[in-house]
Amino acid sequence: QIQLVQSGPELKKPGESVKISCKASGYTFTDYAMHWVKQAPGKGLKWMGWINTYTGKPTYADDFKGRFVFSLEASASTANLQISNLKNEDTATYFCARARAPYYVMDAWGQGASVTVSS
Amino acid sequence: DIQMTQSPSFLSASVGDRVTINCKASQNINKYLNWYQQKLGEAPKRLIYNTNNLQTGIPSRFSGSGSGTDYTLTISSLQPEDFATYFCLQHNSFPLTFGSGTKLEIK
Numbered sequence: 001q002i003q004l005v006q007s008g009p010e011l012k013k014p015g016e017s018v019k020i021s022c023k024a025s026g027y028t029f030t031d032y033a034m035h036w037v038k039q040a041p042g043k044g045l046k047w048m049g050w051i052n053t054y055t056g057k058p059t060y061a062d063d064f065k066g067r068f069v070f071s072l073e074a075s076a077s078t079a080n081l082q083i084s085n086l087k088n089e090d091t092a093t094y095f096c097a098r099a100r101a102p103y104y105v106m107d108a109w110g111q112g113a114s115v116t117v118s119s
Numbered sequence: 120d121i122q123m124t125q126s127p128s129f130l131s132a133s134v135g136d137r138v139t140i141n142c143k144a145s146q147n148i149n150k151y152l153n154w155y156q157q158k159l160g161e162a163p164k165r166l167i168y169n170t171n172n173l174q175t176g177i178p179s180r181f182s183g184s185g186s187g188t189d190y191t192l193t194i195s196s197l198q199p200e201d202f203a204t205y206f207c208l209q210h211n212s213f214p215l216t217f218g219s220g221t222k223l224e225i226k
Binding site: 035044045046047049059061062095097099101102103105106107109110111112 | 151153155161162163164165168169172174206208210213214215216217218219220
């Protein structure tokens, strides 16, 4: 069955970096793009952008340009999100979700990876 | 960017009730509208895709409708497991945008 399994919770200090992984199984990894979504505590969902798993090209939403990097380990069917120079407002759960328009947009999600930024 | 205005933000209802949740887009999204259910501490689960297509495995009491800028999720007869938060997502154009969510609570 289709699964997206994300890495575990992280506790970081402001200014540090974090890398979150999302390992896919049950389908051909390069047939679907991978999207990233942020959910701050008690808030709604915010789309961060996506990465083309075939070419490796990332696309970032405006609010996530600069400190956020999407990358792949295609041989391991894994997508990664790295956040540098962490700020308190990066405290959130980050979800990966696969997509292939128009019928398979975010039809499967990872379980979420919690990042807490605190001094 | 397309703004998604979701209403209501909170909804109190009883088991067996019929409820509707609405999303209004700031421009035509050509029926590229998905609905998700999210329970506390869990990932969102897709219920409906492209306005009115039921995700495999989702009970038929969930249905979707709409066109243009206005979309609706209907739950025909609430069950205890349906009390959760619901979001819409437009995927007509980038950036993808979500509604702000509807928290469905037991009356």
